[in-house]
Amino acid sequence: MITVKNITKTFKNGDVVTHVLKGIDVQINSGEFVAIMGKSGAGKSTLMYQMSLLDHPTTGEIIVDGHNVTDLTHDERTKFRLDNLGYIFQDYALVPELTALENIMVPLLMQGRSDEEVMSIAKKSLEKIGLGHRENNLPSQLSGGEQQRVSIARAVAHNPKILFADEPTANLDNVSSEAVMDIFKSLHNQGQTIVMVTHEKEYTTYCDRVIHISDGQVVA
Amino acid sequence: MSNFKSSLKVGIFLGVRQLKRASRWTTGLIVFIMTLTFLNLVVVSGILIGLIVGGNNANREQYSGDVIMTTLSGKPDIVKTQDILATIEGNKDFTQHSERYLSGATIEANYKTRTNFNTKADTAGTQLAGIDVDRENDFSNISKYVIEGSYLNPNESGYVVLGANVLRRFSSSFGDGFDSLDGTYPGDTVKITVNGKTQEFIVKGIVKSKVGEVSIRAFITRGDFLRLVDRGSLNANEIAIRRTANLTDDQAKDILVSSGFDQYAKIQTATEAIPDFLNQIELAFGVLGNMIGAIGIVVASITIFIVIFINAVTRRKFIGIMKGIGVSSMAIQISYLLQSLFYAVAGSLVGTIILYGLLVPAFAKHPVNFPFSDGILVAEPSGTAIRVGILLVVTLIAGFIPARMIVRKNTLDSILGR
Ligand SMILES: Nc1ncnc2c1ncn2[C@@H]1O[C@H](COP(=O)(O)OP(=O)(O)OP(=O)(O)O)[C@@H](O)[C@H]1O
Ligand SMILES: [Mg+2]
Numbered sequence: 001m002i003t004v005k006n007i008t009k010t011f012k013n014g015d016v017v018t019h020v021l022k023g024i025d026v027q028i029n030s031g032e033f034v035a036i037m038g039k040s041g042a043g044k045s046t047l048m049y050q051m052s053l054l055d056h057p058t059t060g061e062i063i064v065d066g067h068n069v070t071d072l073t074h075d076e077r078t079k080f081r082l083d084n085l086g087y088i089f090q091d092y093a094l095v096p097e098l099t100a101l102e103n104i105m106v107p108l109l110m111q112g113r114s115d116e117e118v119m120s121i122a123k124k125s126l127e128k129i130g131l132g133h134r135e136n137n138l139p140s141q142l143s144g145g146e147q148q149r150v151s152i153a154r155a156v157a158h159n160p161k162i163l164f165a166d167e168p169t170a171n172l173d174n175v176s177s178e179a180v181m182d183i184f185k186s187l188h189n190q191g192q193t194i195v196m197v198t199h200e201k202e203y204t205t206y207c208d209r210v211i212h213i214s215d216g217q218v219v220a
Numbered sequence: 221m222s223n224f225k226s227s228l229k230v231g232i233f234l235g236v237r238q239l240k241r242a243s244r245w246t247t248g249l250i251v252f253i254m255t256l257t258f259l260n261l262v263v264v265s266g267i268l269i270g271l272i273v274g275g276n277n278a279n280r281e282q283y284s285g286d287v288i289m290t291t292l293s294g295k296p297d298i299v300k301t302q303d304i305l306a307t308i309e310g311n312k313d314f315t316q317h318s319e320r321y322l323s324g325a326t327i328e329a330n331y332k333t334r335t336n337f338n339t340k341a342d343t344a345g346t347q348l349a350g351i352d353v354d355r356e357n358d359f360s361n362i363s364k365y366v367i368e369g370s371y372l373n374p375n376e377s378g379y380v381v382l383g384a385n386v387l388r389r390f391s392s393s394f395g396d397g398f399d400s401l402d403g404t405y406p407g408d409t410v411k412i413t414v415n416g417k418t419q420e421f422i423v424k425g426i427v428k429s430k431v432g433e434v435s436i437r438a439f440i441t442r443g444d445f446l447r448l449v450d451r452g453s454l455n456a457n458e459i460a461i462r463r464t465a466n467l468t469d470d471q472a473k474d475i476l477v478s479s480g481f482d483q484y485a486k487i488q489t490a491t492e493a494i495p496d497f498l499n500q501i502e503l504a505f506g507v508l509g510n511m512i513g514a515i516g517i518v519v520a521s522i523t524i525f526i527v528i529f530i531n532a533v534t535r536r537k538f539i540g541i542m543k544g545i546g547v548s549s550m551a552i553q554i555s556y557l558l559q560s561l562f563y564a565v566a567g568s569l570v571g572t573i574i575l576y577g578l579l580v581p582a583f584a585k586h587p588v589n590f591p592f593s594d595g596i597l598v599a600e601p602s603g604t605a606i607r608v609g610i611l612l613v614v615t616l617i618a619g620f621i622p623a624r625m626i627v628r629k630n631t632l633d634s635i636l637g638r
Contacts (some may be wrong), residue, residue: 049632053633054544054631054632055632075548075549078543078546078547078548078549078631079223079546079548081544081545081546082545082546082547083546085546086545087544087545089377089541091637093537093538093541093543094233095538096538097234097237097238097240097241097242098234098237102233102237104228104232105233106234106542106545106548107545107547109226109229109233110226110227110230110546110547110551111226111546112223112225112226125362136375138241152579155545155546165485
């Protein structure tokens with residue numbers, strides 16, 4: 001599903017050059033639930049931004065679902081993300097002026113689906129995560145755990161090929177974290193490819209495989 | 221194309237919700253600023269131009285009519301006046317007219333109380349107008365402007381109605397260089413002298429109007445005029461004519477010109493008869509009004525720019541996230557365009573309601589008291605529409621630029637706030 005070929009990522013800030021990724025090769029198969037682990041500053045997030053087309057590597061190639069996405073234009077990347085990828089951020093990242101339901105509707109509308117279809121998919125997604133009764137709440141009227149569940153619903157409503165999550169449970173208490181991980185588990189059982197960055201070893205038990213990163217390189 | 225359609229849809233979806241869930245106070249304040257800008261754009265130039273247009277309208281009402289024929293320079297009067305009048309009366313396109321007989325005259329007052337010949341006689345030069353009393357009143361409503369005493373009676377002889385500017389108590393503001401009469405109230409007797417021939421008249425009334433031709437003249441009946449001034453003909457000096465709505469001023473003038481009357485009289489439309497300096501002032505006021513309006517536009521566009529800029533900067537993270545999850549830049553820009561458009565449309569709408577519902581009627585009822593006119597508020601719908609258009613375009617640009625600036629920033633940098 002994803003093939004990462006010898007990518008490097010180097011940041012230049014004036015005279016300061018930081019080599020963050022130092023030649024990484026990763027293969028993620030369709031339907032796999034993969035965890036990326038490593039110390040803080042190891043380059044986990046950076047690697048995920050490259051794989052998920054939010055950034056492009058300094059050198060190397062990335063192939064997603066058979067498409068070499070390394071050289072796509074800005075607009076092509078946006079379209080590709082819309083159609084193929086889903087994102088869950090550590091801080092939920094819901095749009096504050098939109099209700100839970102409306103947040104989920106945005107990517108569906110952007111795909112050009114009909115209003116009825118958008119509405120019915122969004123409602124179903126919200127019910128699946130157990131928040132059907134909160135559809136008209138603004139993010140500020142939801143708990144952190146509820147917001148993260150809405151954010152998952154937004155990420156998967158349009159059936160992305162790959163779901164990316166960067167420390168999705170880092171801001172949550174144990175109960176909420178379990179709830180989020182249970183949703184991941186059931187998505188995984190339905191065949192969803194998931195790439196998750198995490199610090200919490202206990203949650204790697206949900207995963208098929210763990211990729212360890214240290215100092216910009218894959219160590220195991 | 222389908223991409224544009226969904227961008228438009230999502231842009232509207234986002235824009236509407238942002239507006240709906242924005243603070244009422246902030247939205248109200250921005251709309252208020254847009255309203256003021258709109259009014260500044262329309263009202264300032266509208267009043268400035270209205271000062272002149274108000275004067276021009278009064279001139280047309282009380283003096284010139286739609287077309288005015290005056291004596292050719294160097295000629296004593298309008299030859300063949302009676303033929304001309306017959307033609308005018310026979311043409312259905314002309315609804316009203318008034319012919320006036322004019323002559324320079326000297327008026328002397330207070331001569332009965334003058335104690336010795338060493339003091340200067342109380343005299344004033346004026347233009348004496350002999351009129352058909354009823355016809356002139358039908359034409360110009362002159363009796364409405366009689367502020368003391370009353371208007372002439374067609375069946376009486378020996379009465380004069382004096383323009384207020386002939387009297388010092390009304391014209392003191394013109395300074396001492398201008399001859400005018402002391403005292404002099406209705407019922408007083410004055411001597412009027414034309415070409416060495418003098419006759420006494422009783423002051424019947426005082427007429428005061430901002431139209432100069434009304435306020436500086438002395439009006440007597442046509443009969444009295446012809447007795448006092450030896451003309452030897454019934455040739456008048458001025459014929460003011462009103463047309464039906466079927467004609468324009470120029471068409472009305474053309475009818476008279478093509479009848480050959482331009483050999484006998486100078487024929488001008490009301491607009492042509494307006495002193496050129498007034499037209500110059502109108503032009504200058506128009507430019508001035510537009511300059512003030514332009515400053516208002518700049519202020520409004522900066523306001524919108526700042527509003528959208530701050531909004532977009534504070535929401536930069538969410539703009540990044542939306543782009544991250546696949547929302548096109550165009551959709552986000554459209555959401556901001558929609559917000560700017562809302563501010564401009566709401567401001568123009570409130571402004572238009574205030575303008576036509578409140579200001580225009582209020583100015584019509586209480587005109588601005590200006591020395592040579594009663595200023596009204598001129599706000600032609602076409603001119604207003606153009607200004608609304610300008611405001612919309614400028615606001616859209618002012619909202620689009622900051623939105624684009626923020627939307628173009630790197631997606632990941634926006635998400636991470638770096
Ligand atoms: N734009 C940048 N410019 C310079 N250095 C950067 C930039 N972005 C990241 N880095 C550096 O790259 C390294 C890896 O960052 P990254 O965010 O990928 O770490 P991480 O493994 O996700 O850490 P954490 O567990 O704390 O989230 C860090 O040392 C960071 O300082
Ligand atoms: Mg990280």
